[in-house]
Amino acid sequence: MYTWIMNNPTKTSDWYSQLKKPxxxxxxxxxxxxxxxxxxxxxxxxxxxxxxxxxxDFPILVCIPFILNLIFNALFTPIQFGLKSNELAAVDIVLTxxxxxxxxIVIYPLVHWVAYMQIPYxxxxxxATVLQLTVTWLNRKK
Numbered sequence: 001m002y003t004w005i006m007n008n009p010t011k012t013s014d015w016y017s018q019l020k021k022p023x024x025x026x027x028x029x030x031x032x033x034x035x036x037x038x039x040x041x042x043x044x045x046x047x048x049x050x051x052x053x054x055x056x057d058f059p060i061l062v063c064i065p066f067i068l069n070l071i072f073n074a075l076f077t078p079i080q081f082g083l084k085s086n087e088l089a090a091v092d093i094v095l096t097x098x099x100x101x102x103x104x105i106v107i108y109p110l111v112h113w114v115a116y117m118q119i120p121y122x123x124x125x126x127x128a129t130v131l132q133l134t135v136t137w138l139n140r141k142k
Contacts, residue, residue: 015084020138025131038121045117046070049107062106069099086136093132097125 013028046066053063072095080089100122108115 016081019086019135022131022134022138025135034124038124041117041120045114048111048114052111058110062110065099065102065106069096069103072096072099080132086132086139090132090136093125093129097122097129100125 017028049058049063049066052058053060072092076089076092076096079085079092100118104115104118104122107118
């Protein structure tokens with residue numbers, strides 16, 4: 001499905017551009033730079049957690065919300081733009097947000113800076129969650 005999205009960007013962007021969106025929705029060009037910065041923070045902080053978990057420094061349970069967050073984050077684009085399902089994308093982004101909050105809760109007692117590095121990610125995903133829920137509501141089938 002990811003290949004289909006990458007090979008058909010015009011069809012995907014046409015579909016998304018035709019959806020009803022709130023007046024406060026950011027321009028499409030903002031998503032690329034925002035996610036580039038966030039993925040750098042994710043790579044550093046998640047990498048730290050994974051390395052220390054696999055070394056045995058952290059309990060495996062600490063790593064689980066990080067793994068789930070990566071999975072839910074990775075699934076969003078294929079769900080939203082491949083399946084073109086606002087409803088499933090809404091569920092997915094709520095799960096992404098939930099696992100992000102759990103990550104912060106479980107890592108904070110062990111490594112404060114990793115928890116703090118999640119703040120920009122949390123702010124962006126919080127905004128994106130409200131946006132996705134709004135887009136889903138505005139484009140619901142009546």
